[in-house]
Amino acid sequence: MMFYFRTAIAYFELLRPLNGLIAFGSVFLGAIFASGSFVSSTLIVAVSAFLVLSAGNTINDFCDYQIDAINKPTRPIPSGYVQRQHALGLSLVLLLIGLSLGVSTGDIYAIIIVTIVSMTLLLYAVWLKKIPLIGNVAIGILTGLTFIAGGVTVKSIKGTMVPAAFAFLFTTAREIIKDIEDIEGDVAQETGTIPVRWGEHIAAVVASAFMLTLILFSLIPYVLGMYSWLYLIVVVVGVDLVLIFLLAKLWCDMSKESCAKIQQWMKLDIFVGLFAFYLGSLS
Amino acid sequence: MMFYFRTAIAYFELLRPLNGLIAFGSVFLGAIFASGSFVSSTLIVAVSAFLVLSAGNTINDFCDYQIDAINKPTRPIPSGYVQRQHALGLSLVLLLIGLSLGVSTGDIYAIIIVTIVSMTLLLYAVWLKKIPLIGNVAIGILTGLTFIAGGVTVKSIKGTMVPAAFAFLFTTAREIIKDIEDIEGDVAQETGTIPVRWGEHIAAVVASAFMLTLILFSLIPYVLGMYSWLYLIVVVVGVDLVLIFLLAKLWCDMSKESCAKIQQWMKLDIFVGLFAFYLGSLS
Numbered sequence: 001m002m003f004y005f006r007t008a009i010a011y012f013e014l015l016r017p018l019n020g021l022i023a024f025g026s027v028f029l030g031a032i033f034a035s036g037s038f039v040s041s042t043l044i045v046a047v048s049a050f051l052v053l054s055a056g057n058t059i060n061d062f063c064d065y066q067i068d069a070i071n072k073p074t075r076p077i078p079s080g081y082v083q084r085q086h087a088l089g090l091s092l093v094l095l096l097i098g099l100s101l102g103v104s105t106g107d108i109y110a111i112i113i114v115t116i117v118s119m120t121l122l123l124y125a126v127w128l129k130k131i132p133l134i135g136n137v138a139i140g141i142l143t144g145l146t147f148i149a150g151g152v153t154v155k156s157i158k159g160t161m162v163p164a165a166f167a168f169l170f171t172t173a174r175e176i177i178k179d180i181e182d183i184e185g186d187v188a189q190e191t192g193t194i195p196v197r198w199g200e201h202i203a204a205v206v207a208s209a210f211m212l213t214l215i216l217f218s219l220i221p222y223v224l225g226m227y228s229w230l231y232l233i234v235v236v237v238g239v240d241l242v243l244i245f246l247l248a249k250l251w252c253d254m255s256k257e258s259c260a261k262i263q264q265w266m267k268l269d270i271f272v273g274l275f276a277f278y279l280g281s282l283s
Numbered sequence: 284m285m286f287y288f289r290t291a292i293a294y295f296e297l298l299r300p301l302n303g304l305i306a307f308g309s310v311f312l313g314a315i316f317a318s319g320s321f322v323s324s325t326l327i328v329a330v331s332a333f334l335v336l337s338a339g340n341t342i343n344d345f346c347d348y349q350i351d352a353i354n355k356p357t358r359p360i361p362s363g364y365v366q367r368q369h370a371l372g373l374s375l376v377l378l379l380i381g382l383s384l385g386v387s388t389g390d391i392y393a394i395i396i397v398t399i400v401s402m403t404l405l406l407y408a409v410w411l412k413k414i415p416l417i418g419n420v421a422i423g424i425l426t427g428l429t430f431i432a433g434g435v436t437v438k439s440i441k442g443t444m445v446p447a448a449f450a451f452l453f454t455t456a457r458e459i460i461k462d463i464e465d466i467e468g469d470v471a472q473e474t475g476t477i478p479v480r481w482g483e484h485i486a487a488v489v490a491s492a493f494m495l496t497l498i499l500f501s502l503i504p505y506v507l508g509m510y511s512w513l514y515l516i517v518v519v520v521g522v523d524l525v526l527i528f529l530l531a532k533l534w535c536d537m538s539k540e541s542c543a544k545i546q547q548w549m550k551l552d553i554f555v556g557l558f559a560f561y562l563g564s565l566s
Contacts, residue, residue, distance in 0.1 A: 005531050012528045018551055021521045025558050037565060043513070230326065238304045245295045248288050268301055271554060275308050282320060 010081030014061055014090070015054040023049040023146050026167070029274060030150020033281065034159040041105045042153040048114055049146055051098030056121030058091035063125045071185045109152045117142055117149075130192035133206065136179070140172030162221050163277050169217060170273065173210035174266040176203055177250065181259035200254050211247055215240045218273075221280075231280020238272040293364030297344055297373070298337040306332040306429050309450070313433020316560060317442040324388045325436040331397055332429055334381030339404030341374035346408045354468045392435045400425055400432075413475035416489065419462070423455030445504050446560050452500060453556065456493035457549040459486055460533065464542035483537050494530055498523045501556075504563075514563020521555040 027046035031038040061068065061077050062084060069078040076082040095118060102114030120128070120138055129135035144164035151160035179186065179193035180203050186196045195203040218240055222232040246262050310329035314321040344351065344360050345367060352361040359365040378401055385397030403411070403421055412418035427447035434443035462469065462476035463486050469479045478486040501523055505515040529545050 002535065006535055009528055009532050009535065017525065018548060018555075021525075021555050022551075024517075024521070025555065028558070028562060032565075038562075043516075233326075234307075238307070242300065242304075245292055249292050252285065252289055252292065265301060267551075268305075272301075272304050272308065275311070279311060279321075282315075 007081050010076035010079065011090075014058050014076040014082055014087060015094075016057040017050075017054065019057065020050040020053045023053045026143070026146035027150040027153070029163070029278075030147035030152075030160045031154045032150075033147065033163055033277060034151035034156040035154040036281075037154070038150075039154055041107065041110070042150060044101050044105055045110055045114070045149050045153050048098045048101035049117075049149065051094045051101065052114060052118050052121065055091045055094035055098060055118075056125065058087050058094065059122065060125040060129075062087045062091060067189045067191070071189060105153070107152060110149065113145055113149045113152065117145060132192055132194040132197045133176075135192065136172050136175040136194070139175050140168040140170075143171040144168035159281070162226065163274060165217065166214065166273055166277070167270065169210050169214040170266065170270050173207045173214065174263050174270075176207040176210070177259050177263045177266070179203060180207070180254060181256050181263060184256065204250055204254060208247055208250070211243050215243055221277075227277065227280030228282075230282075231276050234276035234279055235273065238276060239269060242269050242272075290364050293359035293362065294373075297341050297359040297365055297370060298377075299340040300333075300337065302340065303333040303336045306336045309426070309429035310433040310436070312446070312557060312561075313430035313435075313443045314437045315433075316430065316446050316564065317434035317439040318437040319564075320437070321433075322437055324390065324393070325433060327384050327388055328393055328397070328432055328436050331381045331384040332400075332432065334377045334384065335397060335401050335404065338374045338377035338381060338401075339408065341370050341377065342405065343408040343412075345370045345374060350472045350474070354472060388436070390435060393432065396428060396432045396435065400428060415475055415477040415480045416459075418475065419455050419458040419477070422458050423451040423453075426454040427451035442564070445509065446557060448500065449497065449556055449560070450553065452493050452497040453549065453553050456490045456497065457546050457553075459490040459493070460542050460546045460549070462486060463490070463537060464539050464546060467539065487533055487537060491530055491533070494526050498526055504560075510560065510563030511565075513565075514559050517559035517562055518556065521559060522552060525552050525555075 024046045027049050028038055028042060031042040061075060065077045065084055068075045073079060077084055077087055099114060099118055103111050105111070120142060124135065124138050128138045144167045147160045147164040147167060148157050151157035176194055180195045180200050182193070183195045183200060186193050190196070193203075194206055218235045219232075221227050222229075222235075242265065246265055249258060250262055252258075307329045310332050311321055311325060314325040344358060348360045348367055351358045356362065360367055360370055382397060382401055386394050388394070403425060407418065407421050411421045427450045430443045430447040430450060431440050434440035459477055463478045463483050465476070466478045466483060469476050473479070476486075477489055501518045502515075504510050505512075505518075525548065529548055532541060533545055535541075
């Protein structure tokens with residue numbers, strides 16, 4: 001009984017469903033940002049995003065089983081609860097269902113996006129993540145694309161471009177800081193992150209560049225009159241000020257503990273930013 | 284220069300502004316859940332919630348300086364970047380401004396809520412947190428109250444009661460699991476958490492009771508016709524299923540690492556639940 005429980009938990013952890021749920025939510029947010037509402041194909045694309053991302057996470061564990069056996073021995077495959085070939089099979093089934101759902105919308109843009117996302121996730125697992133910066137940027141682009149996919153379902157992507165760009169900059173910066181956090185284990189495994197290949201100072205410079213770009217970028221939608229003063233208040237206090245202090249923290253202390261804190265702050269702070277877009281579009 | 288930077292970061296960390304921002308957002312969400320929109324007094328109450336919670340966090344560090352000196356030596360006060368009496372002064376100033384803003388709305392319910400919240404935060408710092416369960420429940424109630432406060436600003440609290448109850452159950456359960464995570468340090472400091480006083484198994488039973496109540500509770504709003512089928516889908520897949528697996532994980536493994544993961548999952552999963560309420564009220 002206990003074994004089946006643990007196996008079920010292992011499959012659950014293999015999919016990393018919380019990431020999938022965030023993608024699911026981002027598709028809906030995209031539709032809501034674009035049109036204030038959503039349609040039935042929004043749900044279909046959201047489920048498709050959930051499944052395709054789950055497939056991507058699973059195939060990533062399939063590829064990384066040797067590294068994980070050393071770095072993360074409690075992950076589903078190295079712990080022995082999920083057989084490696086079962087993970088591959090599950091991943092392909094999830095990918096197929098996810099792709100089919102995307103295609104079933106009949107919308108050419110939705111089909112293009114779901115195909116790009118699927119191929120990028122596969123490429124990421126086997127190759128892109130080994131290239132410094134490119135791997136981080138790939139994850140950033142995929143995160144931004146989910147908002148645009150939501151806009152596609154309501155035939156309007158105009159309102160999704162700014163949140164997508166915001167999510168891209170935020171996620172890319174956060175992924176690089178996560179790489180600084182993980183540098184010890186990654187050096188041992190010779191992975192291809194920026195801090196491993198180019199050193200943590202260059203990684204901090206690149207992450208800072210994305211964060212500073214984000215701070216400047218966050219002001220533009222207000223200046224252009226796309227969002228109200230409430231957007232400006234929340235984004236300046238809740239995002240820009242937080243990012244400035246996180247930047248200061250990063251440069252004062254690049255230790256594992258410090259970077260862990262910074263990236264966790266950023267994970268929650270993305271929601272503050274999205275909330276700013278939402279509030280700013282309401283009033 | 285570096286010193287001033289670090290001091291500024293220390294003051295920032297003292298306030299725990301991310302918690303404050305979540306309270307700020309919860310007030311707005313309360314108004315949006317209640318009426319689909321917000322008014323100028325929503326912003327005033329949201330800023331008040333931010334300031335009062337920042338005051339509460341600051342006074343908590345003021346009270347805990349001896350415990351933190353051992354458990355969390357990098358916190359602002361034990362690290363020496365913030366003097367203890369300055370933290371007390373800052374806390375009182377923040378509380379005064381926060382209370383004044385709440386009173387300035389002229390709404391009797393807003394005034395009652397901001398007064399209750401302020402007094403509870405003070406009581407929590409000096410006393411409530413030492414009583415097993417009561418401390419956790421206090422934090423849960425305060426979290427729920429922010430949604431109701433948002434409803435008060437738009438003169439309608441009906442739509443806020445269910446999200447408030449949901450946030451209460453979720454937060455209380457999460458706080459108890461955080462206590463299991465922190466048991467080692469807390470035992471040494473003789474703090475008054477459930478796992479320290481009654482053992483981690485009873486703590487897990489109490490946390491599980493809150494989580495199971497939450498799962499059952501999450502179905503009621505759909506059965507009563509308050510939210511659409513989309514609420515049901517998202518809450519069952521995104522919250523209930525996640526909670527069931529987290530429950531299984533908790534009972535398979537109550538180690539510090541396992542509880543840390545569980546409470547971090549819950550922190551993000553609360554957003555999924557709130558998103559379910561929002562989506563369910565749209566369609």
